[in-house]
Amino acid sequence: MGKKAEPVHSKVVEEATKKALERRGVTMRAIAEIVYEMQLPYNDGLQMAHCIESVEGVLKKRELQHAILVGIELDELAEQGKLSEPLMQIVRSDEGLFGVDETIALGAVFTYGSIAVTTFGHLDKNKTGIIKELDTKKGGAVHTFLDDLVASIAASASSRIAHRTRDLEEAGESFKDISPDETMPESRIKGALGN
Numbered sequence: 001m002g003k004k005a006e007p008v009h010s011k012v013v014e015e016a017t018k019k020a021l022e023r024r025g026v027t028m029r030a031i032a033e034i035v036y037e038m039q040l041p042y043n044d045g046l047q048m049a050h051c052i053e054s055v056e057g058v059l060k061k062r063e064l065q066h067a068i069l070v071g072i073e074l075d076e077l078a079e080q081g082k083l084s085e086p087l088m089q090i091v092r093s094d095e096g097l098f099g100v101d102e103t104i105a106l107g108a109v110f111t112y113g114s115i116a117v118t119t120f121g122h123l124d125k126n127k128t129g130i131i132k133e134l135d136t137k138k139g140g141a142v143h144t145f146l147d148d149l150v151a152s153i154a155a156s157a158s159s160r161i162a163h164r165t166r167d168l169e170e171a172g173e174s175f176k177d178i179s180p181d182e183t184m185p186e187s188r189i190k191g192a193l194g195n
Helices: 010-023 028-042 048-058 062-079 087-093 100-126 130-135 146-170
Strands: none
Touching: 010 062, 028 048, 028 130, 028 146, 048 146, 062 087, 062 100, 062 146, 100 146, 130 146
């Protein structure tokens, strides 16, 4: 029997995920702008910094990291002509009946509950912010998976804000009462979310 492979450390996977998004032109702020637009009507005192913190927080989740790494890799391989046919043409053209991109992104959203699922559906249909830019075919860029993955991240971060809103309401507070680094206070617990 062979030796069991060592698992990849969480921080390595998180860093690779962020670098992959940056390489594809997706910034944390661009995703946070979607979250801000979605959550501002429901959250007194919500700031962009709270939304960026929420995006950063959900990117610590393995489900999202793995989906992002797989999806971006497939988009890049399609751009380079390294997928076999007919998959190459299907991914390059983002064929209408090809639902694997949405399936991977939706699977990653389940971590954040029904609010994230319904928000993902809304974003997938309405193509808000950078999602619309990624969905629009330009040059040889392939974003078949990436547009849905960005929707997944934004939906998850929006859901996180919605759940935090409830926590704050129960304490008689709102987002105007907390600093951005208190958006996800559980992240300061040793061992939580990669600490």
